[in-house]
Amino acid sequence: MGVCYSRLLRSTALIAAGLATGLANPSPSQAATPAVVAGDGVLCDLTRTLSGGATDVRCLIPPGADPHHFQLTPANRRDISNSELVLINGYNLNPSLSRLDGNFELIAVGERAVPNNPNKDPHLWHSPANTGAMANVVADALQQLPINAESKQALKRRQQNVIAILKDLDTWNRQQISTIPADHRVLVSEHLAFEFFTDRYGMRHVAMIDDYATGGTLRPSSLRAISNAVKASKTKVLFPEQFPVSxxxxxxxxxxxxxxAKNLVFADGTAPGKSLIETATSNTCTVVNAQGGSCNQASAERLQQRWSAVQ
Structure with missing residues (x-):
């Protein structure tokens, strides 16, 4: 009986020592998943797609919310304080996020990806070429986190797939816009949010409020100037950025x-419940169909299917 009891004590001690060692030196499979915070919907979808579960990605600004006036909640602040990496767009898209400070790395993705931006326009992702550059910045940042070698290799594969899809989105956009009669290749919206889109595809952009209303106030003289500019643009419709229409x-x-126009163009991020790709193709089809072109919805869905399959 004494021998059995002694063996039991030794076994218990060995198990306890093993548990203590495991807690002190966790294996790669036991190590905590690195926490990453992404500022807005575009960065959130991009980061989650690239990460593929290798990191715990938390999003601050929900799809459809206005990033320009976003204010941090206590839950947001907890996520940020617990993170190793915080990714924001930069160029003052999210003023409340530009002054973050803490024990984490803060990267203004857009500013690194597109340093040549004379107007400091934060709406970079409306050009897939810019989004591809942002994807490379995000992927490089994720590679620096404490993830295992297998996860790093998988991240490289996802990065290649993401870049390929964005390049095909760029080609697809150009093909759809080419179906619009030349006189109607114009996007008339309230604000200067689509310059990267219209510049990329040889369209004209009329920003009714930002271009013609002093301080955002629509005076009678401003209304006349805007109306004349809209008529001269030969647009078929005005594109709203929110419902209800202002x-x-x-x-x-x-x-x-x-x-x-009956459909929105989403200026400041992803549409509610939609991915980066779904939002981009929706914006393009909204413009193309309203301006007399013909948008290939089936091919847009194939792009989204490829995006959803990145893993």
């Missing part, structure tokens, strides 16, 4: 005689 846009519509 009173200002309704006034401009009445004054210019141009109807308001």
């Amino acid at each position: 009173k200002t846009m309704k006034r401009i519509s009445r004054s210019s005689g141009k109807p308001i």
Whole structure:
């Protein structure tokens, strides 16, 4: 009986020692998953797609929310304080995120990806070429986190797939826009958010409020100037960025005689419940179909299927 009891004590001691060693020196499979915070919906989808579960990605700004006026919640602050890496767009897209400080690496992805940006326009992702550059910055940052060699190799594969899909999105956009009659290749919206899109594809952009309303105020002289610019642009419609449509846009519509498009163009991130690719193709199809072109929805869905299959 004494021998059995002694063996039991020794076994218990060995198990305890083994547990203590395991806690002190966790194996790669036991190590905590690195926490990453992504500022807005575009970065969130991009980071999660690239990460593929190798990191714990938390998103701050929900799809459809206005990043320009976003304020951090206590839960946001906890996520940030517990993270190893915080990714923001930069160029003052999210003013509340530009002054973050803590025991983490803060990267302004857009500023690294697109340093040549004279107007400091934060809406970089409306050009897939810019989004591809942002993907490379994010992937490089994720590679620096404490993830195992297998995860690093998988990350490289996902990066290659993401870049390939974005290049095909760029080609697809160009093909769809080419179906719009030349006179109608214009995007008339309220704000200067689509310059990278229109510049990329040889379109004209009229930003009704930012270009013509002093301080955002629509005076009678401003209304006349906007109406004249809208008529001269030969656009078929005005493109809203939010529903319900603002009173200002309704006034401009009445004054210019141009109807308001039935579908939104999403200026400041991903659409609610939609991926980066779904939002981009939706924006393109909204513009193309409203301006007299023909958008290939089936090929847009194939791009999304490829995006969803990245792993």
